[in-house]
Amino acid sequence: MPVARFSCACVYLLNNFTRFGLVTLDMPSENRILLLFAHPSLERSEVNADLLAVSRGVEGVTVVDLYAEYPSFRIDIDREQQRLREHDVVVFMFPLYWYSTPAILKEWQDLVLEHGFAYGHEGTELRGKWFLCAFTAGGSESAYREQGYNHYSVRELLRPLEQTATLCGMHYLPPFGLFGARTALDEGRVEGHLQGWCRLLKQLQGGQLEPQRAQEFEQLQHYLTEAGLDQAGAAR
Amino acid sequence: MTGYLLSAFIYLCAACIAVPVAKRLGLGSVLGYLVAGVVIGPVLGLVGSETTEIQHFAEFGVVMMLFLVGLELEPRMLWTMRTRLLGLGGLQVAITASVFAAASLLLGLDWRMAIAVGLLLSLSSTAIVLQTFNEKGLGATPGGRSAFSVLLFQDIAVIPMLALIPLLAIPGQAGGGDHGGGHGELSLVAHLSGWAYALVVIAAVAVVIGVGHFLSRPLFRFVAETGLREAFTATALALVIGIAVLMSLVGLSPALGTFLAGVVLATSEFRHELETDIEPFKGLLLGLFFITVGAGIQFPVLQDNLVTVLGLTAGVMLVKGVILFGLALLFNTRRGDGWLFSLSLAQAGEFGFVLLSYSQQNHVLEGELVSILALVVALSMFLTPLLFILYDALVLPRYEDNSGQREADSIDSRGPVIIAGSGRFGQVVNRLLRANGIGTVVLDRNPAQVENLRQVKTPSYFGDATRPDLLHSAGVEEASLFVVAIDDRDQAVGLVQHLKQAHPQLPVLVRAFDRGHHYALEDAGADFVVYETYHSALELGVEALRTLGYHPFRAEKLRVAFDEQERVGRAKLYEAWREKSEGDKYGTSHTELYIQLNEAMGELMQTDRDDRHSRSERGWTPPPKGYADDLKDDPQPG
Structure with missing residues (x-):
């Protein structure tokens, strides 16, 4: 998988930038990222499998392949809650299935986000953490708007997740995604997406994003462009 | 009787000292046997004239080896490697044999002797090379695979060679035959005319194939059902020896017969068991054979012809290596693999000894020439481990960057x-x-x-x-x-x-x-x-709950809860069991713990029934009543 290998090399370089270059000593330690990955047929994947691989290559990111860990949906609630406690950024990474997440991510929410843990009077464990969806969609970007055949933007379709995050007191970031994913490989768009994803992970770790400003955008990419964070040199 | 036992003891002792030492030094078992032979023969003089006799007996190891080679040869496997096998193997044997035969002619040998010399020097040592490949894990590399194809072809080519050598007998010399020749032996075909002989030969081959194909399976099954291992071993030996005897009686090579039987049985369900039973006999007999070869080395001859022997050995290995390297290039086995292929097969082999002694029996080669050739073959085998060391030290580092590619292959x-x-x-x-x-x-x-x-x-x-x-x-x-x-x-x-x-x-x-x-x-x-039985019992238990009117998904959740608790309990019981002394593995405290855990399970299930916030319902539990009182609407604008 040469694509993944090249991107890993990028990640390695980026890692070393942070390690040896521009990080000052009094800066707070990096944000810890928990990436919950859900793809029910990974063996057919053309984009998500590579995303999973490059994410695993980034130091400081905890990657959980949910379908691998809980093939019969028997999610270990205590373990998952402990994972949440130990991280600052929670990422759902998934291909869009019927305008939503694959089933196991819904199961994960139903089981793990308990009253008294995630919400409710004593449920304050998630407060102040960041939440992000990294999706891939089969349809083109133009299909996901009012005039398109899908009629809603992905941000609108993922409203339940946005509200869940908000109720739990998390900072919601607009979704980061790849459209036209079924043809992305043939059209040579995967490599760029992988590089953008690795860059974003580093930016999340470094706390370079402003959630208030990002809130205003339909997609995270739009914010990154606007904030000048979409260039290779932008990761610090 | 005591005399036989004594020499058996000497042979076995020599083997059990020399072979482990040789293996420890990375030289392979064949060299160990050879050295053992040298030590008990020429050096210490513990064994003497009987070695020749023993050698004839030990050659039966070769017959068994070919039976095993046949067993390994499923027709399908042969087909997939046909190009390398026939192309690479065929060319190697043909070219090498021709070159050495031509060289022998130039050195003034009779043409029949020249052919025999060419054939016996064209072979390499299957035993040494495959053993070393196994030890170093080189068998799956392209170079290793090519070498295996050539060795396989050589093993098969030995059969026609063994058939050919008696035809090369020099008439004048055959008359004085004294021992081991075909005349004194039992034969069914000595007085038959040509066409009758042909018929008998065809019938014998048909018998081998027929017995192998139709009769052997019911026989093996009948014996196997007794459950007695030694009865099966006896049957396997009887099969191999029987075929060898039949072939000798009709004047064919026993090795050819058992090889055929092996191929016929390669697809049989008894294949692995047969291999396992015959293997030790083959190993022992071949070992014995190598010892006798070592014991038969004539040091006076080596001393008298030191320069000749050393020069011939170097020449033989150089010529073989060059031919192999050329073939490697021709068949696209390049870089490190080409070197591995050439260096590993540059020696003469154990079948060379077999052909040599067979040629001697048949009066094709005689006297000092045999001794010198035996020395050349043995010396080239002695040198093979050095070539592998050379490969490791000089060739491999040069192509080290290739190794990543190789690892990727091995996943497939x-x-x-x-x-x-x-x-x-x-x-x-x-x-x-x-x-x-x-x-x-x-x-x-x-x-x-x-x-x-x-x-x-x-x-x-x-x-x-x-x-x-x-x-x-x-x-x-x-x-x-x-x-x-x-x-x-x-x-x-x-x-x-x-x-x-x-x-x-x-x-x-x-x-x-x-x-x-x-x-x-x-x-x-x-x-x-x-x-x-655990999972099927649990399945039935869940079905019981459903039948009693539990909602199927609730029954499923109870199964999960039970299973999780069971796992925890199992781990605890295992720990307790491990801490116990041997005699008291299921003693009173274990029983107590078991009862405790069972009660814990009961309690868990009980609370599940009484309390809505229990383990098996976690996550699907609705929030408590009035939970929304804490939640505030956004302040109204204006």
């Missing part, structure tokens, strides 16, 4: 899954794997069971999976996974112990019968253990 060549025991349990495992195109090797010691499986086209073999040598011939070294589903509890534990000790990297998945068996298996190092 994933070994098969070996399933020991193909009863009602192992069978299901096997079906799931095979349905997904995963190669399996099924072993079972019940011949009737194997027969049933074969009828539904499941490749399976008769054999006792607890025998390490059978595991070896089933390919345990290359296996990617091992499933233990045999019926005997103690043997299952023993098998797991052996596997984890001999192949620590090999994952072992095991079926257990009950709690105690489960612990013992876990203790033995099994990677995964499952109760044979």
Whole structure:
């Protein structure tokens, strides 16, 4: 998988930038990222499998392949809650299935986000953490708007997740995604997406994003462009 | 009697000292035997004239070796390697033999002798090379595969060569034959005319194929059903010896006959068991053969012809190496693999000795020439380990950057899954794997069971999976996974112990019968253990809950809760069991703990019924009433 290998090399370089270059000593330690990955047929994947691989290559990111860990949906609630406690950024990474997440991510929410843990009077464990969806969609970007055949933007379709995050007191970031994913490989768009994803992970770790400003955008990419964070040199 | 035992003792002692030392030094067992022979023969003078006689007897090891070569040769496997086998192997033997024959002619030998010399020098040492490949893990490399093809071709080519050599006999010299020649032996065909002889030969071959194909299976099954291992061994030996005798009686090569029988039996369910039974005899006899070769080395000859022998050896290895290197280029085996191919096969081999002594018996080659050639062959074999060291030290580092590529290859060549025991349990495992195109090797010691499986086209073999040598011939070294589903509890534990000790990297998945068996298996190092009845019992339990009116999903949740608690309890009980002394494994405290855990399970299920916020319902529990009082609406604008 040469694509993944090249991107890993990028990640390695980026890692070393942070390690040896521009990080000052009094800066707070990096944000810890928990990436919950859900793809029910990974063996057919053309984009998500590579995303999973490059994410695993980034130091400081905890990657959980949910379908691998809980093939019969028997999610270990205590373990998952402990994972949440130990991280600052929670990422759902998934291909869009019927305008939503694959089933196991819904199961994960139903089981793990308990009253008294995630919400409710004593449920304050998630407060102040960041939440992000990294999706891939089969349809083109133009299909996901009012005039398109899908009629809603992905941000609108993922409203339940946005509200869940908000109720739990998390900072919601607009979704980061790849459209036209079924043809992305043939059209040579995967490599760029992988590089953008690795860059974003580093930016999340470094706390370079402003959630208030990002809130205003339909997609995270739009914010990154606007904030000048979409260039290779932008990761610090 | 005592005399025989004494020389047997001397041979065995020499072997059991020299072979381990040679292996420890990385020289391979063949060299060990040769050195042992040199020590007890020329050096210490412990054995003398009887070596020639023993050598004739020990040559039977070669006959057995060809039987085993035949057993390994499934027609399908032959077909996939046909290009390398025929092209590479055929060209190597043809070119090398021609070059050496021409050189011998130039040196003034008779043409018949020249052909014999060319043939015997064209062969390489299967025993040394394959042994070394195994030890160094080079067998799967392109160079290793090419070398294997050539060796295989040579092993097969020996058969026509053995048939050819008597025809090369020089008439004038044959008259004075004294021992070992064809005249004194039993023969059915001595006085037959040409066409009758041809008929007899064809009939004999037909008998071998017919017996191998039709008669051997019912016979083996009949013997195997007795369950007596030695009876099976006796039958296997009787088969090989019988065929060898038949072939000798009609004047054909015994090696050819047993090779044919081997090929016929290659697809039989008894293949691995036959291999396992014949293998030690072959090993011992070949070892004996090498010892006699070492013992027969004539040091006076070496002293008198030191320069000649050394020069010839160097010349032979150089010429063979150059020819091999050319062939490697021709067949696109390049870089490090080309060097491996050329260096590994540059020696003369054990079949060279066989041809040599056979040529001597048949009066093709005689006198000092035989002694000198024997020295050349032996010396080139002695030097082979040095060539492998040369490859490791000089060639490999130059092509080190290639190694990444090689690792990527090895993922594709994933070994098969070996399933020991193909009863009602192992069978299901096997079906799931095979349905997904995963190669399996099924072993079972019940011949009737194997027969049933074969009828539904499941490749399976008769054999006792607890025998390490059978595991070896089933390919345990290359296996990617091992499933233990045999019926005997103690043997299952023993098998797991052996596997984890001999192949620590090999994952072992095991079926257990009950709690105690489960612990013992876990203790033995099994990677995964499952109760044979646990999951089906749980299934029936859940069905019972449903029948009693539980909502199916609630029944399912209760199953999950039960299962999780059971796992926790199992781990605790296992720890308690491990801490116990040997005699008291299931003593009173264990029983107490078991009762405690059972009560804990009952309590868990009980609270589940009373309290809505219990473990098995976690996550689907609605929030408490009035939970929304804490939540505030956004302040109204304006």
